[in-house]
Amino acid sequence: MTQVLEQPVRPAPPLPYGAGRAARRRALLEWVAVHSLGVAAALFFTLPFVFVFLTSLMSDSQALSRDLVPHTWEWGNYRKVLDTPGFLTWWRNTLLYAGLGTALTVVSSVPVAYALAKFRFRGRDLSLMLVISMMMLPPQVVVIPMYLFWAKQLDLSGTLWPLIVPMAFGDAFSVFLLRQFLMTIPNEYVDAAKVDGCGDLRTLLRVVLPMAKPGIAAVALFQFFYAWNDYFGPQIYASENPGAWTLSYGLESFKGAHHTDWNLTMAATVLVMAPVILVFFFAQKAFVEGVTLTGVKG
Amino acid sequence: MATPTLAAKRRRAALRTLAFMSPWLIGFAVFFAYPLISTVYFSFMHYDGFRSPTWSGGQNWAYVFEHYPLFWPALRNTLWLVVVLVSLRVVFGLGVGLLITKIKTGTGVFRTLFYLPYLAPPVAATMAFAFLLNPGTGPVNSVLEKAGMTAPGWFNDPAWSKPALTLLALWGVGDLMVVFMAALLDVPAEQYEAAQLDGASAWQRFRYVTLPNISPIVMFAVVTGVIQTMQYYAQPLIAGKVASGVIQGAGTQFEPGYPDRSTLTLPQLVYNLGFQRFDYGSACVVALVLFALSMVFTATLMRRRGGLIQAGD
Numbered sequence: 001m002t003q004v005l006e007q008p009v010r011p012a013p014p015l016p017y018g019a020g021r022a023a024r025r026r027a028l029l030e031w032v033a034v035h036s037l038g039v040a041a042a043l044f045f046t047l048p049f050v051f052v053f054l055t056s057l058m059s060d061s062q063a064l065s066r067d068l069v070p071h072t073w074e075w076g077n078y079r080k081v082l083d084t085p086g087f088l089t090w091w092r093n094t095l096l097y098a099g100l101g102t103a104l105t106v107v108s109s110v111p112v113a114y115a116l117a118k119f120r121f122r123g124r125d126l127s128l129m130l131v132i133s134m135m136m137l138p139p140q141v142v143v144i145p146m147y148l149f150w151a152k153q154l155d156l157s158g159t160l161w162p163l164i165v166p167m168a169f170g171d172a173f174s175v176f177l178l179r180q181f182l183m184t185i186p187n188e189y190v191d192a193a194k195v196d197g198c199g200d201l202r203t204l205l206r207v208v209l210p211m212a213k214p215g216i217a218a219v220a221l222f223q224f225f226y227a228w229n230d231y232f233g234p235q236i237y238a239s240e241n242p243g244a245w246t247l248s249y250g251l252e253s254f255k256g257a258h259h260t261d262w263n264l265t266m267a268a269t270v271l272v273m274a275p276v277i278l279v280f281f282f283a284q285k286a287f288v289e290g291v292t293l294t295g296v297k298g
Numbered sequence: 299m300a301t302p303t304l305a306a307k308r309r310r311a312a313l314r315t316l317a318f319m320s321p322w323l324i325g326f327a328v329f330f331a332y333p334l335i336s337t338v339y340f341s342f343m344h345y346d347g348f349r350s351p352t353w354s355g356g357q358n359w360a361y362v363f364e365h366y367p368l369f370w371p372a373l374r375n376t377l378w379l380v381v382v383l384v385s386l387r388v389v390f391g392l393g394v395g396l397l398i399t400k401i402k403t404g405t406g407v408f409r410t411l412f413y414l415p416y417l418a419p420p421v422a423a424t425m426a427f428a429f430l431l432n433p434g435t436g437p438v439n440s441v442l443e444k445a446g447m448t449a450p451g452w453f454n455d456p457a458w459s460k461p462a463l464t465l466l467a468l469w470g471v472g473d474l475m476v477v478f479m480a481a482l483l484d485v486p487a488e489q490y491e492a493a494q495l496d497g498a499s500a501w502q503r504f505r506y507v508t509l510p511n512i513s514p515i516v517m518f519a520v521v522t523g524v525i526q527t528m529q530y531y532a533q534p535l536i537a538g539k540v541a542s543g544v545i546q547g548a549g550t551q552f553e554p555g556y557p558d559r560s561t562l563t564l565p566q567l568v569y570n571l572g573f574q575r576f577d578y579g580s581a582c583v584v585a586l587v588l589f590a591l592s593m594v595f596t597a598t599l600m601r602r603r604g605g606l607i608q609a610g611d
Contacts, residue, residue: 034400041394042411048469049414051437052426066440108321115318121311127319129600134330136596138529140568141589142333144340144578148347149333169325200314229419231532232565236573248421248532255425255540262429272422280417284410 056267063263077267081254086242087268090250093238097160097246098227104168105223106216112170113178114204118190128179134172139232147236158241163233167223174219181215182208214285221283228276247272334589341582351579358579362587366580368555368570372562375460375534376527379563383464384523388516391474396508398475399482409479416472420532427466428453428540453541456560463534463561474519481515482508521599527563528592534561564588 055063056077058070081087115121116128151157185208193203209216231248238244245253251272258264316323341358345351362369394412401408415423430438431452439449452462489507498506509516538556554570555562564584572581 031402034397035403037397038401038408041397042408045412045415045469048426048430051430055429055437064435066435066437068437068440108325111318112322115315119311119315119318121315127322130326130330131322132600133593133596134326136525136592136599137330138565138588138592140529140531140565141585141592142330142337143568144572144581144585145333145336146329147572148578152347166325166329168321169329170322171325172322175322200318225417229421231421231536232569235569248419251421251425252536252539259543262435265425266429269422269425273418276417276419277414280414 052266052269055263056270058263060261060263063261074263077263078271081264081267081271084254084268086245086250087254087271089243090245090247093160093244094228094246094248097163097230097234098224101164101167101227102220102223104164105171105174106220108168108170109174109178109219110209110212110216111204112175113182114208116175116179117182117185118187118208128176131172131175131179135176143232143236150237157237159244160234160238160246162237163227163230171223173226174223177219177222178212178215181212181218185211217283221279224279225276337582337585337589340579341586343579345578346576347578348576354579358577358583362580362583366567366571368559368562368567369584371555371559372564372567375560375562376530376564378460379463379527379530380524382460383467384520384527386464387467387471387474387523388519390468391471391519392478392512392516394471394475395478395482398479412475413472416470418470421536423466423470424533424536425540427462427469428537431462431465432541453537453561454557456558459537459541459557459560463537466533466537477515477519478512481512485511518599521595524595525592525599528588528595529565530563531565534563535566537561564591 051068054069057073057075058067058077059072059074062071116124116131146162147157150162154162156162189207189211190203193207198206229248230246231252234244234246234249238246238249242250242253251268254268255265340351342354342356343351344354344357398405398409398412418426430436433439433449433451433454436452439452442449450458450461452458485508489511490503493503493507535554538554538561539552542552542556551574554566564587567584568581568588571577571584
């Protein structure tokens with residue numbers, strides 16, 4: 001489970017004894033069929049990226065045609081997008097929201113997950129159920145009172161703080177995922193640390209955390225991606241102040257301002273997608289591990 | 299060293315638990331319990347954010363269910379998405395998961411390519427599909443027409459907008475692929491060998507060995523899919539906005555659901571009522587409907603999962 005990406009595919013069952021050329025031909029046919037399907041699927045998954053990228057390099061007039069491949073490669077489109085007033089601000093805001101939010105989430109969720117995984121106390125199972133309920137709650141359910149709270153009482157609309165501050169109070173999904181991960185660490189390590197005279201905090205910091213690195217990496221990645229992709233949050237709290245927009249929110253207004261220039265819109269789209277995909281290539285293993293941890297296994 | 303009394307020990311353990319749990323306890327109170335109660339309260343009040351709230355009895359509820367023109371279309375769309383989009387996504391995810399376990403050459407490359415679209419930020423992915431599927435210059439329709447087929451209107455046609463959203467959701471099936479792949483690799487190899495010795499065909503092996511082994515995961519995928527559908531927001535909203543051609547800026551009014559209310563979902567109604575019509579009371583009614591639906595499915599998930607969420611030691 002921990003090494004889904006590296007895990008070798010299960011070898012085919014050995015051919016029955018005495019299987020001859022016919023069986024080998026069947027195996028070859030199966031190989032061809034499976035890999036043709038694989039190529040077809042790969043085209044379905046990659047062609048959208050390819051067409052988006054090709055269009056992002058077309059000239060303005062060609063982007064209005066039905067051509068699939070650019071005649072001239074207009075790398076300047078990317079320059080134009082980056083020079084759009086606001087684009088770099090959105091980038092900075094997104095980094096702030098995603099970066100600070102992720103750090104706060106990890107720091108606040110780890111102790112909660114640890115308590116849920118390793119302490120025995122009354123109300124633990126109830127707490128876990130409430131964590132799962134919070135995790136499944138659409139953000140729109142509580143948005144009206146939350147908006148009134150942040151905007152009317154604290155006067156913080158037009159900023160991203162209403163989105164960042166709650167992350168300092170344990171994000172439900174992160175707590176759940178970390179708890180699932182910590183459950184896999186044998187209690188003996190924790191007990192041994194106690195016998196050696198470690199307090200709870202020291203046990204957590206010195207013994208458990210080093211073993212929980214993959215889980216923490218997965219949580220950090222998920223939270224980073226969540227904030228990077230979030231559209232609803234910035235729409236509610238930041239829309240009135242373009243200085244606080246994020247990439248996901250700004251991209252939509254970019255489309256509005258360049259509504260016929262598909263080439264520029266696609267260049268902006270590529271620039272919003274690229275960082276996420278780059279992060280994925282650097283942290284592929286932690287990410288896929290996290291996906292499998294979220295629900296499949298206790 | 300004096301041994302602490304039992305009571306003192308217990309008190310210390312309780313304090314320790316409280317300290318570790320405190321971030322979430324505060325978060326639970328301030329960002330979950332309080333706003334939830336407050337949502338119930340506002341659902342019985344007239345409130346526009348300017349004049350102070352006044353008691354309205356069941357008027358907001360009656361308005362949403364009987365007169366608000368967007369409520370029933372949104373609920374019907376949600377049902378459509380649950381039946382068609384969620385089930386197709388599970389079947390496709392299982393199919394791609396099966397395929398990847400069968401691929402022997404270049405497995406890592408295939409896996410990465412299949413997984414990548416899942417990572418595309420929803421707004422960017424929707425923008426990309428709005429371009430790919432646009433009836434005027436979109437590459438998909440160009441190819442379809444060259445092949446002599448009638449090209450659908452996709453996001454511009456009420457009959458095709460939800461299928462187009464389904465296509466977008468199938469493109470991002472990577473999460474389910476990984477989950478199914480892990481489950482498929484966990485099916486004991488001996489069971490396949492035994493089935494093969496008994497002369498079971500490929501279909502029989504899938505039906506009688508694979509499916510029973512992975513059925514909890516299928517159930518998990520269906521229920522989480524339904525819960526995600528309750529939260530379906532950015533994709534249908536952006537698709538509708540881009541296809542409608544409304545030029546957007548901050549605060550531009552856009553009646554969600556283009557074309558012809560076919561892309562409305564419940565979360566969009568909360569935004570429409572609360573932040574475009576400033577009818578916070580009615581917005582809270584829709585929010586509570588959303589809450590009830592989400593909790594029903596979450597309860598199903600927790601009961602069904604039993605073994606999947608370990609209750610602890």
